[in-house]
Amino acid sequence: MSMTNAAQINETTVFDMEPVKKKQRIKSFMKGMAFLLPSIILFSVFLFYPMFRTIYLSFFLTKANGDPTVFVGLENYINMFSSPIFLKSMKSTFLFVLYTVPASVIISLFLSIIANEKLKGIGFFRTMYSSTMGVSVAAASVFWLYLFNPSMGLLNQVLGSFGIEAIGWLTDPKWALLSVSITTIWMNIGFTFLILLGGLQSIDSSLYESADIEGAGYLYKLRRVTIPMLSPTMFFVITVTIINAFQSFGQIDILTQGGPINETNLIVYSIYREAFVNYKFGSASAQAIVLFILILLMTALQFKLGERKVHYQ
Amino acid sequence: MAIVMSFMTNKDILTGSMPSTFTLDNYVRAFERFPLFQYLFNSLVVSIVIMIGQLVLSSLAAYAFVFLEFKGRDLLFYLFIATMMVPFEASIIPNFQIIRDLGWIDTYSGLAVPFFATAFGTFLLRQNFKQIPKELREASQIAGMGDFKYYLTVVLPVSRASLVTLGIYGFLSSWNMYLWPLLSTTNDKVRTVQIGLKQLQTQEQLNEWGVIMAGAVIVIIPTLILLFFGQKKLQKGLTEGALK
Known part of the structure; x- marks a missing residue:
């Protein structure tokens, strides 16, 4: 009886801890992101996206304004x-x-x-x-x-x-x-x-x-x-x-x-x-x-x- | 010695080409014919804005990498390292299109915003923040100080020296930027002084070297002054940021 009781208590404490920990993890993640977000957004807009866009454009012919028109594969x-x-x-x-x-x-x-x-x-x-x-x-x-x-x-x-x-x-x-x-x-x-x-x-x-x-x-x-x-x-x-x-x-x-x-x-x-x-x-x-x-x-x-x-x- | 000589000759040109009238004449004419004040003002605004933007963004990011622990931090750190492998010149075409589509051509935002985020600045400050004793953060936590307040009232003041270093570096490189201002400006209202100098050089007649040189000297004076004062700091900061 006392054994199961102890186990139960143990289990409930574990159960109770898990969401708290998770909450804390999410909280610290959000905090970290808050500090990093300005840099990440600017890197994404002016660095990573342009890089992938450059790769993409390199497979196309383009109009004079830079919009891609015909896919030409590796022809470029x-x-x-x-x-x-x-x-x-x-x-x-x-x-x-x-x-x-x-x-x-x-x-x-x-x-x-x-x-x-x-x-x-x-x-x-x-x-x-x-x-x-x-x-x-x-x-x-x-x-x-x-x-x-x-x-x-x-x-x-x-x-x-x-x-x-x-x-x-x-x-x-x-x-x-x-x-x-x-x-x-x-x-x-x-x-x-x-x-x-x-x-x-x-x-x-x-x-x-x-x-x-x-x-x-x-x-x-x-x-x-x-x-x-x-x-x-x-x-x-x-x-x-x-x-x-x-x-x-x-x-x-x-x-x-x-x-x-x-x-x-x-x-x-x-x-x-x-x-x-x-x-x-x-x-x-x-x-x-x-x-x-x-x-x-x-x-x-x-x-x-x-x-x-x-x-x- | 080559440097000393070329500096001497620059001054010689200014006096030598117009011996009857004195040097200042070239400066006056450079200012009269070109909106140099406007160019200088534009460069100053853009460089200061980029400098501040870099300081804010890199110090925030460096704080996260040093003082905060969260899932994905290491991954994000590698992401920052990866940015150093992408040269701006290689992604300049889409960047130009983005600025154009945002309607940012011929605006200060278009000239400055793409350069706010910098991995170099983040690493430089991270190196410095790491030297702040961990006990200081623990003590502040016991006193119930939040992260942002700690960042603002403890970390930034303690790291003044490296913030100044990064500031000088940011200002220098923004002031001297060439390719991007060439692409993203089309009129004198926002054009920076570097592009102004190119204008001066292409529009002046060949025999007016004095005026062109006067323009060039005006362009480099601010950065040279900054360099003379910040040389030691820069040297230390650049080597540390680069090698550790």
Whole structure:
């Protein structure tokens, strides 16, 4: 009797607890959602929905206002990969990454190692080097547009004073992509420098002290302490610079408009032109998917390797 | 050194191209011929609105990820991570259509609202909120303080420094935005100063570089000032937000 009673009590308490717990769970869920909802709604409207819509549009032909008309399956993709203009755009994009990323990172690394020395007045140089981060794409491009100007520009004037023939920086197909790359490297330096300097400053100074005790030279310390300890930061900077390079647009729009003969028609500019100049939203969406996949790969790589492999040796 | 040099040359252009009249002339003419004040005002409004929007939304989201426990939280966290894999440029076509269908072309809302939610900002603040001792929340719970009040009166004031960092970053990147304002504005009333600069550059005659450069200098002065003051904070915030 008493046994069953106890069991009954036990059962009822369990029964009573369940709805309370459930209520609490719902309550805490609602509370969590209340805090997250603004972000989730905006992400859904301006990020997730547009992403799926882009995939959807990439299978259609569209009207000039962007409404889909005829389902064409993979035709946009097939046309894209057999279009010499798009293939050239891909080639230019990858070349652009190749020109800008290593140069940006190496120059910034060099500058940040110098700027990390504890010298008088070094703060001035730190501010100088990082200043291009505050310069917008539009402003930077306009400055360089002047420097590249065939007759009045500073670059050709300097060349001229050495008796070297003027170069058509932005009009010569051989030079245009390189010129745009130089502008981009200049713009990149501010950000990459700032991050690398932060990485250098966070290296534990006791590591250098113990290297000093062992009588290690400057280069040895650089190779054995600085570079390994900096590797996570380096990795981050490299992937971010690659992603930024894939997304470059403003400097192209102002400096070359994709020319000469599509030499600087990088992928985002190509999407822009296809969609908002030619009003072919379907094939522009297919190109956007390619861009999406490229960035997805880079980010995934960053998450995967950034956590594990590239760490303190 | 390249940077130092290019800064020097910018100033040289301003004085060099018009040696008879002094530099300020170019500025006056830039302002006379283009609605630069309107552009600057537009940029200022849009950047401040985006900055505030980002601060509010990311701090709310970061609070949920740090202090609240509920089912599906981890899933939502992965959802936030996933947003970092979608570049805005790749989804720009539907975004343009959405803004157009909302009637938001040529409005401040169209320029600002799409950028309110940011995973980067959320992660940056989450990192900071995690350092607030858990005991503080427990004590406040005993005192009967609700989550929203705790968020408002304890968490936000304690994290002032990283809110400032995120604010600076948000303002900088909004001020310098190019592609989206180019697409979503068609007239001078809402056009931002970056697009104004492009207008200036394409409409001026080739020999008026002084005026164009004056415009460019006006565009970068606000961000440079902000950068000079916030450089240390930014450096720390960006590295922390990125690497942890």
